[in-house]
Amino acid sequence: MIFDAVRNNPRVAQGILALIILPFAFFGIDSYVGKIGAGADLASVGDSKITMPQFDQAWRVQQDRMRQALGDSFRPESLNTPEARLAVLNSLIDQRLLLLEAVKGRLGAGDDLLREVISKIPALQENGQFSMARYQAALAAQGLSQPQFEAQMRQDLTLQQLVGAIADTGIVGVTMTDAMLRIQSEERQVAELRFSPEQFMGQAKIEPAAVQKFYDENKKRFEIPEQAKAEYVVLSLDALMAKVQVSDAEVTAWYESHKDRYQQAEERRASHILILVDANTDQAKAKAKAEEILKEIQKSPATFAELAKQQSQDPGSAQKGGDLGFFGRGMMVKAFEDTVFKLQENEVSGVVQSEFGYHIIKLTGVKTGKQKSLAEVRSELEDELRRQAASRQFAEAAEAFSNIVYEQPDSLQPVVDRFHLKIEKSAWLPRDASRQVAATLGPLGDEKVLTALFSADSLKNKRNTEAIEVAPNVLLSARVTEYRPSSVKPFDTVRADIEAALRAQEASTLARQAGEAKLRALQQNPEDKAGWGPVKTVSRLDGGQMPRAALKAIFQADVQKLPAYVGAEGDGGSYMLYQIVKVGQPEKLDDQRRQALESEYGKILGQEDFAAYLAGLRLRYKIDINTSALASKEQR
Secondary structure, eight states: THHHHOOOOHHHHHHHHHHHOOOOOOOOOOHHSOOOOOOTOSEEEEEEEEEEHHHHHHHHHHHHHHHHHHHGGGOOGGSHHHHHHHHHHHHHHHOOOOOOOHHHOOOOOOOOHHHHHHOGGGGGGETTTOHHHHHHHHHHHOOHHHHHHHHHHHHHHHHHHHHHHHHTTTTHHHHHHHHHHHHHEEEEEEEEEEGGGGGGGGGGGOOOHHHHHHHOOGGGGGEEEOOOEEEEEEEEHHHHHHOOOHHHHHHHHHHHHHHHGGGOOOOOEEEEEEEEETTSHHHHHHHHHHHHHHHHHHOOOGGHHHHHHOOOOOOGGGGTTTTTEEOOSSOHHHHHHHHHTSTTOOOEEEEEEETTTTEEEEEEEEEEEEEEEOOHHHHHHHHHHHHHHHHHHHOOOOOOOHHHHHHHHSSSSSHHHHHHHHOEEEEESSOOHHHHHHHSSSSGGSHHHHHTTTTTTHHHHHHOOOOOOETTTTEEEEEEEEEEEEEEEEEHHHHHHHHHHHHHHHHHHHHHHHHHHHHHHHHHHHHOOOOOOOOOEEESSOOOTTOOOHHHHHHSSSSSSSSSEEEEEEEGGGGEEEEEEEEEOOOSOOOHHHHHHHHHHHHHHHHHHHHHHHHHHHHHHOOOOOHHHHHHHHOO
């Protein structure tokens, strides 16, 4: 979305705004803060109503966000909970509270700010400059008119003003920042002593009864899931298309009757001078200004580009002498386009009014339309005719395919004979395949196919599955040929693995016990000469390769008296002892880290201030939630 370019910047306000921002329905702020709505509204904030359509729109957007974030793992039903719906409604309530306060405080986004923000959106720029053509195309792609888009932008900018004013109050003092940085930068010099399970493997004794007991109590670990082998056939549009032949006569006839499809449209290049008009502009003055500029151009046509640089209010093209580049029909607003395609090259129009304002247009280039020859488009045309013929065949074949596999369920051979298909055979298939495993199973990895194959009817009677669409224009039917029910691996096949796992677990326990005993001895007799490794320096900010648990233990240790000793669980079942021999500070505090810490802590304070501000607004405004209406939404 082109709105993201405005919302995505590093300011604290933007981070907070992202927590509550949900798209509006493009009716303008007044419609949100006015007395609109009926008894079926989901909530009211003061006299302002939150309507069902507004909630539905916000709900769809939230689903889209989750779908983009989670990809294939997104499950819509995970959001269909009372808690999730109440969270979306509360976001709308917070948003409405902010809008009410913005209106009350007479906050708003002026035309100059709006133009500046829109002109800097990267998606609307070409060669680093705002492009009117791209602007029009982007609005059209999102189904928005210019007033709708600019209403949305004004609302976002208004919210940013209010949120920014609150969030920017989170000021962190230099003394506090330095104190926090000193804590984080504190350095401790430590040596380590490792007690690894390998050292105690010889002492770890496992009784046969313990191995049997583990097997009996954990049979689920040794379960082999049910599996099946299947044979299957696939009917696809692509396969039918490969068999379709088209004649030269068909190709020629199609080309002659559809020549307009192979016409390369005319493109024109124009420059313009724009005098913008909006709700706050005096239209008469704007038009008079445009007419004055036109008179200057008529006196001296060669000054068009210079006047565009001086007078045009289109920030994207003004510095390029008003140049908009080449464009075809449908890329500009109608009044502008109609004028451009009536002009002769180098001709200047009169004053043209559009929804943007008043234009003076100069046609600077023409690329005439061109008819592509049959030779140029033959390959494309043959593919199109084959696909059309195959699509007609597939529509008929799909119904027959579905009927045959259902009406003759004991074999796939009838459908093979009818459509000249090939029976494919699978390896062993799991009932519940992970996404990674499913990806290796081809069309049989489709969840619908596996569910059908492992259904009671399919397993018991070995019948064909129904025709299943595994991809657009691809149908599959399968039947089970072999089946293995779930089973538990025999004890003798897993005995050695269980014994090895129990021995490693026992060795890890012995390592921890030895380490803890050594720690107690060191705490009683610090002079004990243990086999410590080399001393290294660590800090909270730079722990090197040290495990998190070890770093936490080191900096929680009491260092009033050195050396100090602590222990922590290590990697691979080991136990680590650490001797802390020195505590200090770096010679100089890192300025970059100070700035980063100050910024991060400022964000935290800003968020706390913002949360407190919202809590205060909720106390000042009467908020009613239509719980029965919200419950009805949950039941859909």
